[in-house]
Amino acid sequence: xxxxxxxxxxxxxxxxxxxxxxxxxxxxxxxxxxxxxxxxxxxxxxxxxxxxxxxxxxxxxxxxxxxxxxxxxxxxxxxxxxxxxxxxxxxxxxxxxxxxxxxxxxxxxxxxxxxxxxxxxx
Amino acid sequence: xxxxxxxxxxxxxxxxxxxxxxxxxxxxxxxxxxxxxxxxxxxxxxxxxxxxxxxxxxxxxxxxxxxxxxxxxxxxxxxxxxxxxxxxxxxxxxxxxxxxxxxxxxx
Numbered sequence: 001x002x003x004x005x006x007x008x009x010x011x012x013x014x015x016x017x018x019x020x021x022x023x024x025x026x027x028x029x030x031x032x033x034x035x036x037x038x039x040x041x042x043x044x045x046x047x048x049x050x051x052x053x054x055x056x057x058x059x060x061x062x063x064x065x066x067x068x069x070x071x072x073x074x075x076x077x078x079x080x081x082x083x084x085x086x087x088x089x090x091x092x093x094x095x096x097x098x099x100x101x102x103x104x105x106x107x108x109x110x111x112x113x114x115x116x117x118x119x120x121x122x
Numbered sequence: 123x124x125x126x127x128x129x130x131x132x133x134x135x136x137x138x139x140x141x142x143x144x145x146x147x148x149x150x151x152x153x154x155x156x157x158x159x160x161x162x163x164x165x166x167x168x169x170x171x172x173x174x175x176x177x178x179x180x181x182x183x184x185x186x187x188x189x190x191x192x193x194x195x196x197x198x199x200x201x202x203x204x205x206x207x208x209x210x211x212x213x214x215x216x217x218x219x220x221x222x223x224x225x226x227x228x229x
Contacts, residue, residue, distance in 0.1 A: 045209055045220040061217055095165055107213030112165035
């Protein structure tokens with residue numbers, strides 16, 4: 001069965017960096033686009049970034065452009081989110097999610113991880 | 123970006139009743155609308171995709187309808203496990219966007 005497991009969250013000071021990981025299993029990771037979606041405390045869902053199946057296309061929400069970098073390593077069945085210059089507004093639970101469309105990203109999220117919490121605070 | 127507005131913000135119903143949740147888009151999203159369910163402390167779960175298609179394993183009491191700018195999620199007869207927050211999401215235009223959620227609570 002499909003499983004996504006995030007890790008790497010924690011408490012970090014403003015301006016510092018953090019790298020999140022998403023380990024995938026139960027499907028052919030290299031065939032699917034993958035996303036990061038976040039949820040601030042008590043708030044709704046916000047799409048953050050997507051990476052195509054082959055890593056050649058990456059897109060970000062405006063608020064993280066230039067600060068966050070999405071990547072993947074298909075040899076490890078793992079996706080990453082490198083977060084630099086973190087701000088208080090980045091505080092959230094970060095979920096990785098699979099896009100069910102083969103190769104290209106259709107902007108749908110059919111399987112989600114359990115999330116990893118990121119707190120940006122001094 | 124496309125803004126999705128869900129109504130009501132909160133709805134209180136009893137088990138066995140019918141629930142009707144609405145989602146309105148700021149511009150047409152064709153049929154590229156999905157619904158997710160989220161329970162406290164859990165990740166969202168995909169219920170409906172492309173307006174009216176149930177995701178794998180979703181009970182038949184969940185149904186979706188609509189196209190263009192107006193969409194509805196209907197739960198025909200509420201079960202105790204259905205009380206949760208529901209989000210709509212569009213994938214017609216990038217970036218994908220979510221509604222603010224409707225909380226379905228037990229009356």
